[in-house]
Amino acid sequence: MRLDQLGDFQRTHRNGDLRLDHAGQTVRLLGWCRRVRNLGSLVFLDLRDRWGLVQLVANEETADPALLAKLKAVRSEFVLAVEGVVAERQSKNPNMATGDVEIRLTGLKILNTAAPLPFPLDDENVGEDLRLTYRFLDLRREQLQRNLRLRSDVANLTREHFRDLDFIEVETPILTKSTPEGARDYLVPSRVHAGQFFALPQSPQLFKQLLQVSGFERYIQICRCFRDEDLRADRQPEFTQVDIEMSFVRQEDVQGVIEPLMVRLAKVVGKDVTAPFPRLPYRDAMAWYGSDKPDLRCGLKIQDATALFAESGFNLFRAAAESQGQRRVRALFFPGEAAGSLSRKVLDGYQEQARQLGAGGLPYAKWGKDGLASSFKKFLEPADEAALRASLGITGEGLAIFAVGTDAQTSRVLGDLRVKVAAELATIESDPALSRLLMDKNAYAFLWVVDFPLLDWSEEHQRFIACHHPFTSPHPDDLELLETNPGACRAVAYDLVLNGFEVGGGSIRIHDAETQSRMFRTIGIGEAEAREKFGFLLDALSYGAPPHGGLALGLDRLVMLLAGVDNIREVIAFPKTAQARCLMTDAPNSVDERQLRELHLSQEAKQTYRVGAVFFESAEGGSPELRGQALQQISQLTPRQAQGLVTLDAQGQLLDAQTLSGPTFDF
RNA sequence: GGGGUUGUAGCUCAGUCGGUUAGAGUGCCAGCCUGUCACGCUGGAAGUCGCGGGUUCGAGCCCCGUCAGCCCCGCCA
Numbered sequence: 035m036r037l038d039q040l041g042d043f044q045r046t047h048r049n050g051d052l053r054l055d056h057a058g059q060t061v062r063l064l065g066w067c068r069r070v071r072n073l074g075s076l077v078f079l080d081l082r083d084r085w086g087l088v089q090l091v092a093n094e095e096t097a098d099p100a101l102l103a104k105l106k107a108v109r110s111e112f113v114l115a116v117e118g119v120v121a122e123r124q125s126k127n128p129n130m131a132t133g134d135v136e137i138r139l140t141g142l143k144i145l146n147t148a149a150p151l152p153f154p155l156d157d158e159n160v161g162e163d164l165r166l167t168y169r170f171l172d173l174r175r176e177q178l179q180r181n182l183r184l185r186s187d188v189a190n191l192t193r194e195h196f197r198d199l200d201f202i203e204v205e206t207p208i209l210t211k212s213t214p215e216g217a218r219d220y221l222v223p224s225r226v227h228a229g230q231f232f233a234l235p236q237s238p239q240l241f242k243q244l245l246q247v248s249g250f251e252r253y254i255q256i257c258r259c260f261r262d263e264d265l266r267a268d269r270q271p272e273f274t275q276v277d278i279e280m281s282f283v284r285q286e287d288v289q290g291v292i293e294p295l296m297v298r299l300a301k302v303v304g305k306d307v308t309a310p311f312p313r314l315p316y317r318d319a320m321a322w323y324g325s326d327k328p329d330l331r332c333g334l335k336i337q338d339a340t341a342l343f344a345e346s347g348f349n350l351f352r353a354a355a356e357s358q359g360q361r362r363v364r365a366l367f368f369p370g371e372a373a374g375s376l377s378r379k380v381l382d383g384y385q386e387q388a389r390q391l392g393a394g395g396l397p398y399a400k401w402g403k404d405g406l407a408s409s410f411k412k413f414l415e416p417a418d419e420a421a422l423r424a425s426l427g428i429t430g431e432g433l434a435i436f437a438v439g440t441d442a443q444t445s446r447v448l449g450d451l452r453v454k455v456a457a458e459l460a461t462i463e464s465d466p467a468l469s470r471l472l473m474d475k476n477a478y479a480f481l482w483v484v485d486f487p488l489l490d491w492s493e494e495h496q497r498f499i500a501c502h503h504p505f506t507s508p509h510p511d512d513l514e515l516l517e518t519n520p521g522a523c524r525a526v527a528y529d530l531v532l533n534g535f536e537v538g539g540g541s542i543r544i545h546d547a548e549t550q551s552r553m554f555r556t557i558g559i560g561e562a563e564a565r566e567k568f569g570f571l572l573d574a575l576s577y578g579a580p581p582h583g584g585l586a587l588g589l590d591r592l593v594m595l596l597a598g599v600d601n602i603r604e605v606i607a608f609p610k611t612a613q614a615r616c617l618m619t620d621a622p623n624s625v626d627e628r629q630l631r632e633l634h635l636s637q638e639a640k641q642t643y644r645v646g647a648v649f650f651e652s653a654e655g656g657s658p659e660l661r662g663q664a665l666q667q668i669s670q671l672t673p674r675q676a677q678g679l680v681t682l683d684a685q686g687q688l689l690d691a692q693t694l695s696g697p698t699f700d701f
Numbered sequence: 702g703g704g705g706u707u708g709u710a711g712c713u714c715a716g717u718c719g720g721u722u723a724g725a726g727u728g729c730c731a732g733c734c735u736g737u738c739a740c741g742c743u744g745g746a747a748g749u750c751g752c753g754g755g756u757u758c759g760a761g762c763c764c765c766g767u768c769a770g771c772c773c774c775g776c777c778a
Contacts, residue, residue, distance in 0.1 A: 073741085074734040093735060110728095125736050133738085150729055153712055156739085157727090160712070163770045216778035236778080263777040264702090390704085390773080503778040601771095612771065 035107065038143035043115045050086015054134045056120040061137065063088065066148075066174070067112045068155075070105075077105050078136075081114060084179070088132040089123075090116060092139040104142050111148035117141035162603075166617040169608055181605045185593045188299055189256055192276055192589075195295045201254040201278065206241035208234060208258070213567055214559070215504055217261035220271075228634040234260035237586055239503060240571055242279035243543055246582040247574045251281040256589065262614075268535065268591055268602050271614045276538075279584030285526055288540055288585050289482060292530060300478050303596045311480040311530075319483050320441065324364075324449025326486070329534030330479035332456040333471045336448050339365040339436065342425055348413035350397070354438045364444040366452055367426050367434045368472065372463040373455075374402035374431030384435065384451060393447045397436040401428070453534060478595075481531050485509070488516075488525035489556065497558040502527040504553055505571075506541040507583075513549075520556050530587070537592045540585025547575040 065083035075094035118137035127133035212233035219233035293309035343351035388396035399408040437444040460473035489498040509524035530538035603609035630636035
């Protein structure tokens with residue numbers, strides 16, 4: 035098809051803005067054809083641009099035959115420039131913002147054609163792999179346009195907020211230094227320095243601290259961060275943080291600049307949130323909600339029921355009661371008729387979920403229309419039942435579920451089921467007040483979880499590791515514990531939680547070199563290693579570092595919650611799959627041998643393979659073809675048993691071969 | 702690294718107990734159609750049943766392996 039040129043054509047209006055007031059005006063519009071409805075001698079076409087949709091029309095009586103023929107040739111997603119007169123419609127469409135008017139075409143330019151799309155743009159139910167492969171088409175959809183627009187608004191409001199508070203935006207390096215602790219780094223090989231690597235930042239943590247030493251006092255950056263770990267629905271390998279740091283502040287000061295921003299952002303999506311947000315010590319969060327990021331849209335709390343079963347005939351529970359506090363019986367009660375009348379099948383489903391969370395089972399007691407039903411009913415004498423109800427504060431119908439074990443085990447089971455079960459019950463509970471108690475779906479439940487432990491014992495590493503990061507200040511009251519009882523030392527660290535998601539986290543930092551050295555020592559980083567890895571930080575702290583602290587918000591996650599979607603990919607223009615792949619560009623992919631050589635990742639002329647056992651390995655890593663040739667070479671040289679080194683050049687020619695001593699293997 | 706789940710026409714899916722030529726809706730193509738807006742009507746084209754192997758007289762269906770998407774655990778200072 036012959037295409038028309040845009041020339042000096044300019045739009046006079048946005049498609050979505052046209053109203054009855056414009057009737058009679060000649061307008062010029064641009065956009066994509068959403069759909070053509072060809073009725074023969076009457077043709078309708080919906081034209082879409084970023085701002086909306088308007089109907090174009092032409093018919094045999096009034097339109098030029100050539101124009102009508104051209105219009106009939108238009109297919110979905112063709113790119114058009116049109117001229118026409120705004121007119122009131124004969125038959126209006128109340129479902130459309132521009133439904134009272136239509137454009138009677140006087141001119142039509144086809145700026146580009148479009149092949150039939152691989153998937154329909156108006157179907158919500160298209161496979162995500164297909165959407166990601168054709169992300170540029172996926173992004174034409176209204177939902178994603180809306181999400182990315184919201185994201186842009188959030189970023190702009192955030193910049194405005196911190197600018198008003200006199201923060202300075204500073205950019206920090208993307209090519210930086212790999213540091214121990216934390217997530218796996220994405221590495222970038224250095225061409226200039228053979229065998230050495232940059233790391234992409236997991237966060238600009240140290241740089242923003244150094245900017246405080248430099249005297250900026252208030253820093254902000256909206257920056258990309260990278261972590262090479264396995265992904266989840268709310269996690270991407272590269273993600274965006276709103277990163278802030280302030281000097282001469284306490285925890286409350288940092289929280290004080292974040293809260294009004296959250297209030298403002300919530301308002302963007304029509305939610306009223308009141309600050310200050312609740313502060314919940316980590317210990318209470320775990321005790322009441324079984325989570326360090328509790329979803330407070332659910333008002334239910336976990337209760338301790340250990341003492342009730344000290345004399346019980348139910349061995350599982352009594353054993354916990356006799357365990358001197360090592361193990362406990364914890365309970366969660368869901369009030370209401372809906373909970374009291376849950377079917378056996380549903381309860382079995384919960385039991386299965388509990389098992390997946392590591393529990394042996396899920397003991398329950400349910401009070402419904404027919405009285406008590408319980409998995410341990412034979413151990414519940416009427417007096418025990420009454421004591422149980424009194425202890426858990428139960429008055430009416432409902433369901434109590436129990437977990438037995440260590441605090442960590444029971445928290446995991448009950449913390450998870452608390453939200454899942456409550457959400458399900460809230461949809462079927464007929465009492466609206468009770469339904470809201472179970473799960474207030476419309477709420478934005480912000481809170482701060484504070485007083486995190488500073489350190490956590492790692493079985494894997496057989497040492498303490500920092501819960502937050504190793505620059506977090508110990509709680510001033512717990513400083514002495516650093517040497518005597520590190521596990522009990524609290525941190526001045528705080529997480530911002532929204533609806534069960536961690537949307538931000540921060541801390542007051544260590545600002546003197548001596549405390550920082552003590553911290554490194556406690557987590558097993560020796561003097562020499564600390565010098566090598568963090569020498570610049572220790573230096574900086576020794577030149578008049580002010581007390582400082584800050585916080586980082588997860589922008590993607592925050593926008594995801596504001597947009598009301600349950601997947602972070604829905605708020606990222608070009609996200610990666612759960613396997614950290616880009617289906618559109620096919621990244622990551624292999625690169626030229628030449629590039630590898632330049633980066634010293636592949637040796638130029640020769641490759642040496644250690645050959646033996648079942649297979650062979652190469653220190654340099656080579657092509658499968660070369661390895662196959664290496665295997666052949668060694669088997670010809672040593673027909674019976676051997677292991678050795680074979681060196682080949684790039685063409686697979688034998689340069690050197692030698693047998694190694696030690697145990698030998700059959701080829 | 703582990704567990705679960707999905708993979709059949711461009712798309713969304715059905716496909717019974719292993720048995721004839723693998724179906725539907727939608728999209729696409731063609732014709733008709735003056736008030737549509739998920740336009741309608743008629744007709745047509747369209748398949749590596751993810752890939753590889755196996756069992757069987759016979760496999761979309763059963764078995765083994767593998768790849769990819771999604772969810773979860775581990776992991777994510």
